[in-house]
Amino acid sequence: MLHLRIISPAGSTPDVLAALRADPGVTHLSLLPGAALAPEGDLIHADVAREAANTVLAELERLGLARSGAITLEPIETVLSAAAERADEAAPGEPTDAVVWEELLARTHEESTLSASFLAFLTIACLLAAVGVATDSSVTIVGAMVVGPEFGPLAAFAVGVVRRDRALVWRSALALLAGFPVAMAITLAATLCWEQFGWITLTGFETAQNVDFIYQVGPFSLVVAVLAGAAGMLALCTAKSAALVGVFISVTTVPAAGFAVVASTIGEWHAALMSIGQLALNLAGIVVAGVVVLYLGPQEGDARWRLSRLLHRGR
Template sequence: MLHLRVVCPPEHTTEVIGILDAEPGATHLIVLRGVAVAPEGDVVEADVAREAADAVIERLCALDLDHVGAITLEQIDTALSDAADKAAEAAPGEAADAVVWEELLSRTGEESRLNATFLGFMIIACLLAAVGVVTDSAVTLVGAMVVGPEFGPLAAIAVGLVRRRRDLVSRAAVALAVGFPLAMVITAGGTFVGEWAGLLDVTAVRGGHTVDFVYDVGVFSLIVALLAGAAGMLSMTSAKSAALVGVFISVTTIPAAGYAAVAAVLGEWQRCLYSIGQLGLNLVGIVVAASLVLLVRKRTWTSKDNGRPLSTG
């Protein structure tokens, strides 16, 4: 279930109540008149089954409430109510299969922003990957995969392509175009300093190691990227977000970036280029698979995108 709160001008309150009262998947309807201050108006609240939320939001946006008022959604972890159970049963479909498109746009828009936090995670993940490469530690590489924040912008690009949101695509592309090169340059500098200080024996990388799969580009690299992109987008568009962790540790985006930085310091340009190729293959594969998943799930698309600008906060 999702908790819906609508701030609306008084002249729209009756229509909002009618929309929610007529929706079988909505319950626990509450009306608070005159309590909203900014923007001024009434507040209408209800609990809505996830599978009914997209249609409800479409009807509310048709009243222009996303501009003259506000519409917010929150996840309800526990609801002990017979009325909530009946609403969930009355709503069409299954909650896990439901896509709340406005929620997806908001989530990917936020996770695709280029900011200090995103860059910090990207740099830390790339440095961890470099340590994993130099020490031949697959466990450290897995840690780098989990820390890496790159799936958010990749998912945003897929959503932007399918919903034709150029602003979302450009924001995510900028985050990746800045984040990966910056992280790789800093990682190369850190590798050079570590070697100079005697902390890292980067010459050990020249031998055969268990982490050499990072730069070994092949058909299975593409298969894994496609499967990971599909699983990641399925997780983001449903209530089963736990699968994202498996996505993070199945693709070699961050490890490839870290390996490329270390190889560049060593002058191993072939391995560096192979690693960059691995990185590019994984990025493209994830976006393609995620976009295909969204196209398949497009049958639940209830309305055209209303073109609201992405949040900058």
């Protein structure tokens, strides 16, 4: 379930309480009149079944609380309550299938912004990838995969496409289109410096065997990207952080960028272009898979939503 905390202007409180009482997925309703100070108003607490959250939030926003008050939503780890069980049974669908759009937007918003921290993580990941290529170390390549923050804007891009949110799509695209060139440019400067010290040589690059999978584009490159994108979006929707880590390790986006930089500095243009192709293929596959997963999820009111509700109540 999710915990809902609302600051409501005194004049709107009766309508808010009526809307909450009318939804069978809402329980544990409490009111503290005049308890809120900034903004001023009444403080309302309630717990809502995950499946009913979109409907409840839409009604609260229709009442103007996002402008005149406040709406806070947070997950509840453990609930021991017969009332909560009844609310969960009454709510349509399955909790694990429900996509709470406001929650998903909040998760992807921060990660989709071109910020100093995003650039720092992406640059560090590209540098690690370059070191992995230079030392023929698959372990370092895996480390670069984990550090890379690129799945955030990719997921946000997919959410923006499904929600027809142009601002989110543009912000996510900007983070990727500006972030990768900046990170690769810094990695290029570092690689040229390492070559001056003799740490990276053409001979060492040609004899590397553990990292050549990065630029070898094949049918399974797209398969892995699509599967990783689908798993990542499902992990975001269900807050499964462990699955997200698996997604980071499975795709070669950042390693491909680092490999392209190293290959270009020593004149291996074919390998560099193949790495760029690998990068583009993975980015596209992840976004497409994320969009498909969101579209295939049960939407409120459609046949899949009603079937899920019937199966849930049948059990």
